Amino acid sequence: MSIARSSFYSMLKVPEHQVAGHLAIDGKLGPLVDDSGRFYKPLQGDGRGNKELAFYESFSSDTRVPDHIRKYFPVCYGSQLLEASNGSGLLHHLVLQDIVSSHRNPSIMDVKIGSRTWYPEASDNYIQKCLEKDRRTTTVSLGFRIAGLQLYEGKESGYWRPGRKEVQSFTVYNVRSILRRFVSSNSSIGNENSDCSFAPSVYGGSAGILEQLLELKAWFEDQTIYHFHSCSLLILFDKESISKGSTPVPEIKLIDFAHVVEGKGVIDHNFLGGLCSLIKFVSEVLSDSKESSIKDCVEPEKPGICTDNGNCQ
Amino acid sequence: MSIARSSFYSMLKVPEHQVAGHLAIDGKLGPLVDDSGRFYKPLQGDGRGNKELAFYESFSSDTRVPDHIRKYFPVCYGSQLLEASNGSGLLHHLVLQDIVSSHRNPSIMDVKIGSRTWYPEASDNYIQKCLEKDRRTTTVSLGFRIAGLQLYEGKESGYWRPGRKEVQSFTVYNVRSILRRFVSSNSSIGNENSDCSFAPSVYGGSAGILEQLLELKAWFEDQTIYHFHSCSLLILFDKESISKGSTPVPEIKLIDFAHVVEGKGVIDHNFLGGLCSLIKFVSEVLSDSKESSIKDCVEPEKPGICTDNGNCQ
Numbered sequence: 001m002s003i004a005r006s007s008f009y010s011m012l013k014v015p016e017h018q019v020a021g022h023l024a025i026d027g028k029l030g031p032l033v034d035d036s037g038r039f040y041k042p043l044q045g046d047g048r049g050n051k052e053l054a055f056y057e058s059f060s061s062d063t064r065v066p067d068h069i070r071k072y073f074p075v076c077y078g079s080q081l082l083e084a085s086n087g088s089g090l091l092h093h094l095v096l097q098d099i100v101s102s103h104r105n106p107s108i109m110d111v112k113i114g115s116r117t118w119y120p121e122a123s124d125n126y127i128q129k130c131l132e133k134d135r136r137t138t139t140v141s142l143g144f145r146i147a148g149l150q151l152y153e154g155k156e157s158g159y160w161r162p163g164r165k166e167v168q169s170f171t172v173y174n175v176r177s178i179l180r181r182f183v184s185s186n187s188s189i190g191n192e193n194s195d196c197s198f199a200p201s202v203y204g205g206s207a208g209i210l211e212q213l214l215e216l217k218a219w220f221e222d223q224t225i226y227h228f229h230s231c232s233l234l235i236l237f238d239k240e241s242i243s244k245g246s247t248p249v250p251e252i253k254l255i256d257f258a259h260v261v262e263g264k265g266v267i268d269h270n271f272l273g274g275l276c277s278l279i280k281f282v283s284e285v286l287s288d289s290k291e292s293s294i295k296d297c298v299e300p301e302k303p304g305i306c307t308d309n310g311n312c313q
Numbered sequence: 314m315s316i317a318r319s320s321f322y323s324m325l326k327v328p329e330h331q332v333a334g335h336l337a338i339d340g341k342l343g344p345l346v347d348d349s350g351r352f353y354k355p356l357q358g359d360g361r362g363n364k365e366l367a368f369y370e371s372f373s374s375d376t377r378v379p380d381h382i383r384k385y386f387p388v389c390y391g392s393q394l395l396e397a398s399n400g401s402g403l404l405h406h407l408v409l410q411d412i413v414s415s416h417r418n419p420s421i422m423d424v425k426i427g428s429r430t431w432y433p434e435a436s437d438n439y440i441q442k443c444l445e446k447d448r449r450t451t452t453v454s455l456g457f458r459i460a461g462l463q464l465y466e467g468k469e470s471g472y473w474r475p476g477r478k479e480v481q482s483f484t485v486y487n488v489r490s491i492l493r494r495f496v497s498s499n500s501s502i503g504n505e506n507s508d509c510s511f512a513p514s515v516y517g518g519s520a521g522i523l524e525q526l527l528e529l530k531a532w533f534e535d536q537t538i539y540h541f542h543s544c545s546l547l548i549l550f551d552k553e554s555i556s557k558g559s560t561p562v563p564e565i566k567l568i569d570f571a572h573v574v575e576g577k578g579v580i581d582h583n584f585l586g587g588l589c590s591l592i593k594f595v596s597e598v599l600s601d602s603k604e605s606s607i608k609d610c611v612e613p614e615k616p617g618i619c620t621d622n623g624n625c626q
Contacts, residue, residue, distance in 0.1 A: 115583055116428070120453045131444075140433045143582035172579065221589055266485065267593045269456035270428060273586025276534055280580045 017100045020110040020148030024085035039098040048258035055257040109235040110148040113274040117230040143274030152239045199289035220272040227268045229259040330413045333423040333461030337398035352411040361571035368570040422548045423461040426587040430543040456587030465552045512602035533585040540581045542572040
């Protein structure tokens with residue numbers, strides 16, 4: 001661990017594309033990024049920060065984790081003492097790969113996976129607090145909840161980034177709708193009639209989101225090393241790349257490991273169940289978009305808009 | 314629905330192989346069986362009985378359920394007014410296929426699937442009651458709990474059938490041990506050194522328990538019709554058949570549908586997660602037993618007993 005020099009501080013800034021968690025604005029404590037693709041996350045004082053650091057240390061050196069799975073986790077470069085964003089002085093920060101830095105105009109979804117965010121060993125108080133929120137959101141019903149998102153809508157309109165309260169009130173209907181809107185070219189016109197036209201290139205294909213989720217699922221059916229409580233799956237891609245004809249680089253990454261506990265020989269059935277539920281939702285958007293494009297071919301008089309059977313609203 | 318004649322009553326008896334739930338003994342209300350392979354389950358008065366009947370009616374007529382999945386559910390023959398086993402007079406009973414009747418000396422395990430037994434729409438009181446029991450048993454940690462079992466140990470010793478209190482206190486260690494003992498020829502000598510010698514013919518093979526669980530899993534990854542809360546998976550086979558050289562008829566069946574609710578387009582991630590966890594446990598017993606039999610071949614001086622690497626204790 002090294003103490004950063006003051007010239008270094010000036011290069012740090014508030015992440016432009018953070019969609020959930022504490023933001024380093026208005027004198028508050030939050031993560032910072034630099035221009036070289038690193039993300040500095042303050043170690044939370046209640047032990048959670050140290051737990052997350054311990055997870056990264058254990059994970060980095062665990063040879064049981066295959067390489068094709070390791071790519072779904074941010075690279076960790078250890079920890080570093082930095083001036084905290086709230087001006088409280090030097091604070092330990094976790095130094096991570098800035099996942100978003102390789103994307104130009106990223107559309108991002110932060111999906112907290114699992115039908116419970118608490119772990120068996122937690123205190124009664126903690127469990128009740130989590131349970132209350134899990135029941136209030138889609139966590140219990142869907143096995144996951146959207147914890148934050150931004151949709152790139154184009155040069156003119158920029159990003160759609162719903163506020164924390166709006167995100168926390170998402171229903172099952174909203175989630176289904178957002179997963180469609182996320183891959184639609186006409187997302188800016190509202191929730192109805194999303195055309196899902198980017199679904200094949202973002203969710204589909206051999207390098208698409210669905211294939212990545214299935215690869216992760218296969219690992220979760222087998223791995224008994226870790227249980228990932230209250231962990232998020234980031235889904236991101238570049239919408240602008242598609243309009244320019246290049247690849248949208250669809251990507252998934254797991255983040256937030258302050259509540260990871262040892263698996264002790266048992267699979268993480270809570271994470272796996274939620275992941276399978278998300279996979280089903282993503283598959284449905286994809287198969288609906290395929291159906292609707294077949295329909296478009298058969299009925300060329302109704303191009304581009306999903307209709308009753310296309311079910312793409 | 315018909316009212317049974319009195320000559321019919323005399324044919325009804327208490328099921329010999331019921332391993333969980335209310336028993337029709339000592340003047341208590343419980344299910345009855347006849348000699349023709351039918352199982353009569355009293356409709357519970359608090360609405361649960363009617364909910365279970367409604368489930369069977371919906372399920373029987375639902376054409377979305379494929380035939381290869383239907384075989385994992387007992388056949389339902391409707392309901393019938395019968396003299397209740399507690400002498401309280403005529404009571405509606407659900408008339409079901411007596412799953413056990415086709416087995417001679419069945420070893421049976423009743424596994425309640427899911428890491429929660431409550432459903433989102435339930436009352437706070439009900440949820441707290443279930444949650445407390447889910448945390449006290451292996452439900453939360455494993456995604457399933459053993460709710461009852463009997464192991465056939467042979468003509469002399471008969472069945473090992475642990476009491477309700479013992480079953481409710483099973484730990485993760487006990488569950489792992491019982492899944493091994495369940496398929497061992499030397500189960501009567503205690504929990505240690507189970508030889509798992511029946512694992513290949515009961516858990517393994519194209520008609521074995523593992524293949525059946527995987528077939529059920531594939532359906533649960535896709536079906537969004539029902540959510541099966543607090544539902545049990547029966548695992549059963551005939552140990553005596555193996556010693557006689559014939560097939561042990563390993564079988565799984567889902568039972569207890571008083572808390573099934575509509576899936577509303579979402580997969581049953583709670584059931585699926587628990588099922589995957591059980592699958593992992595069963596796979597491990599099977600692969601350990603294969604390893605140990607390879608070891609036996611290599612080291613013929615230690616036949617039939619699992620050793621350190623066989624890990625079959």
